[in-house]
Amino acid sequence: MTEPVPLARLFAIAYRQLVDGLHERLAERGWTDVRPAFGFLLLALRAGPASLGDLPGVLGTSKQAVSKLVDRMVAAGYVERVPDPGDGRAKQVRLSSRGQALLAEVERIWVELEAAWEDAIGGARLAGLRSDLEQVLRSAHGGALPPVRTVA
Amino acid sequence: MTEPVPLARLFAIAYRQLVDGLHERLAERGWTDVRPAFGFLLLALRAGPASLGDLPGVLGTSKQAVSKLVDRMVAAGYVERVPDPGDGRAKQVRLSSRGQALLAEVERIWVELEAAWEDAIGGARLAGLRSDLEQVLRSAHGGALPPVRTVA
């Protein structure tokens, strides 16, 4: 064991495990048309509507990718595009009521899944894991939590 | 902060950060045709050649996806397909010498990147993070480290 499994792979496994668990539970509760990518936009709109132009910086993807993601989520009825009142070019994106319900369900499931992790390693170590991880990510990004994919 | 950022997102960010760092450094050192997906196969072949049929269980994808990945890596000169001596249907996959050199470079870079993390949170907390993470992943999978994507 001179070279243990790379940290990156542990993170990949952990991520998949949580996301798979999320969608499994969502499907069980009737949310069958939720794509994994939806979660990022959902979370970004948690604090309120956002201008489409601001989202690439938050999500860490191109504006075209954001546009396509919004398209899908509009088609699924989770968000709405509304024209910006003060700028004829701009549009805003906001959660529909169905989107808000989904967000609430997702947050409930995160709590459940993290509770399962607590059962495995205990609350103290889980809290430490979270805070250590947040610290190292923030330290590499000037104190703020970076987007998933560092924006180009 | 009733509901902090989900753990899953922290893992996604951490994963991207490490993988982006890896490929940045690889490119700096002349490895310009390495795709992110290569790493998984590289690691799987670290201990020696493997039968193509065994890889889906290790990588957590379908055998067709494995075949396509091997195609790409063969085209890039990192692995070789050799017929299984004892079974006319089966083929084995093994690292070429260039693949071994790449693997060595990748492992060197992981060490460098993890050293940077140590600078941020210290060696003890990094070690704790790793072992906690490994423990919770193993506990959900009967003691063994699961594949990235749980096999169907």
Next chain:
DNA sequence: CGGGATCGTCAACCCGGTTGACCATCCCGG
């Protein structure tokens, strides 16, 4: 020896991302 199981590939498709081109709108300077 023949029929089912297994190994691997091919083909078609999907999702989520990219880049480049483009139109509509804003806004500022001559």
Next chain:
DNA sequence: CCGGGATGGTCAACCGGGTTGACGATCCCG
């Protein structure tokens, strides 16, 4: 007051990596 960048957003074409279904080749056992 207008004309020309700069900006917001979409469309189109493409790519990587995954899926499922179908299929030929080979093995193995009754």
